[in-house]
Amino acid sequence: MPIKASTGAAYARVEGIGAAIPSRVVDNHEMTQFIETSDEWIQQRTGIVERRWAAEDETVESLSLEAARNALAHAGVEASDIDAVIVSTVSHLIQTPSLAAIVAAKLGTDGAAAFDIAAACAGFSYGLAQADSLVRSGAARRVLVIGAETLSRITDTSDRATAFLFADGAGAAVVGPSDVPSMGPVVWGSDGDQAHVINMNRTWPEAVESGLPSQLTMQGQAVFRWATGFIADAARRTLDAAGLAPEELDLFVPHQANNRITDSMLRHLKLPDTVTVGRTIRHFGNNSAASIPIALDAMIASGEAKSGDTCLIIGFGAGLVYAGQVITIP
Ligand SMILES: CC(C)(COP(=O)(O)OP(=O)(O)OC[C@H]1O[C@@H](n2cnc3c(N)ncnc32)[C@H](O)[C@@H]1OP(=O)(O)O)[C@@H](O)C(=O)NCCC(=O)NCCS
Structure with a gap:
């Protein structure tokens, strides 16, 4: 059977x-x-x-x-x-x-x-x-x-x-x-050769042995280079995968890593002024996996994001890993 x-x-x-x-x-x-x-x-x-x-x-x-x-x-x-x-x-x-x-x-x-x-x-x-x-x-x-x-x-x-x-x-x-397409294809990947760029500095046994906590470390300039080069291009590929031109977007909400990274992505994507850009990092900082949904929530509450709007999101960080997609705002 x-x-x-x-x-x-x-x-x-x-x-x-x-x-x-x-x-x-x-x-x-x-x-x-x-x-x-x-x-x-x-x-x-x-x-x-x-x-x-x-x-x-x-x-x-x-x-x-x-x-x-x-x-x-x-x-x-x-x-x-x-x-x-x-x-x-x-x-x-x-x-x-x-x-x-x-x-x-x-x-x-x-x-x-x-x-x-x-x-x-x-x-x-x-x-x-x-x-x-x-x-x-x-x-x-x-x-x-x-x-x-x-x-x-x-x-x-x-x-x-x-x-x-x-x-x-x-x-x-x-x-x-x-019943209708409301989420574009994910564009994602990883680069474990850069695992050392953002990581925890000790394993648990090492923390116990040394009496020191396991904490985040980051090589800021390496992250900056990767995000403004490779990730900016991944954002463009995400838009292409959804079959959209920059002027068809209503919103761009990248991971709230750093406003200078967002600025660089905007230049690379050549988004028109009509696209509203998420910048909630100003008041909430970089809260990793939470940053995109927090930004979306705040933008929906303020009226910047409206139901039915087309929004490009992209996350990137430790791994290094990244993923993006275009979604329709509920
Ligand atoms: C973290 C980041 C802001 C640091 O900026 P930077 O320009 O690379 O900083 P540098 O370490 O090269 O230091 C530049 C200067 O700032 C100073 N500086 C470094 N850290 C500082 C701090 N916390 N406060 C004030 N000054 C600082 C340095 O002493 C140096 O001064 P000098 O020019 O007089 O020698 C930047 O690298 C960055 O934005 N990286 C991306 C990080 C990111 O987005 N991570 C999230 C990924 S999920």
Whole structure:
């Protein structure tokens, strides 16, 4: 007997977006208590005015739950409608069980499939790519994708190379079936030859042995070169893959890594002035997998992003890894 295979929806779409913003505001003046720096230098090099760090009672789990509930409400679906939960994070500091399994239970899904992915700042787009495939294959009808980070807990706050950049937060999207194309092909990849460019500086056993924490390190200039060259081109390939010209876009929301990287991408993509560009890094800092959905949520709330708008997103970061797609704003 032939095996019965699954078939899914014709297309997938983002049905709702939500976010959770940590309560602690750390402005550039406060940053000068941790490192030798200045408000002027940080703003000029990154665009960041202030960032959010999790308060003591806020965790990557609590932020994930809040963002997920907001996304479900925006989509108008119940937790029990969710068949799979994907959490992208590099700062859930217990390796197993997955954060996704805990979130799936606490949200009240009906035993949804659940797993975490580690794709750093590309994590939201990696999650969306998987959700798109799951919905179209029939493996799931509705998928919840969450990007959540508490990077402040794995950042050396005395490190001049990283302390001012990294931040916390969570963003989420509900992905469900669609009769019309609402998500372009993912353009993604990795370059593990540059694994050393952003990484954790110690394994757990090394941390125990040395008595020193395992924390993020970054070679900023190497990241900058890669992002403004290869990734800017990947953004253009993502637009091409969706069959769109720059003037057909309404929004461009790249990973909120650094405003100078965003500026360089804009020049490369030759986007017209009519395209609205995500720049939420100004108030939220670089919160890795959470940065794109947080930006989308803020832009929907402010009216900059409207339902039906066409939006190019691209994430990139430690691995090195990257992923981008064009989506329709719910
Ligand atoms: C991190 C980054 C802002 C640092 O800027 P940079 O120009 O490369 O910094 P450099 O280390 O070359 O230092 C340049 C100068 O700034 C100074 N500087 C370095 N860190 C500083 C800080 N935190 N505050 C103030 N000054 C600083 C240096 O001392 C140096 O001064 P000098 O010219 O008098 O010697 C930049 O490399 C960058 O944006 N990289 C991309 C990072 C990124 O997007 N990561 C996210 C990926 S997900």
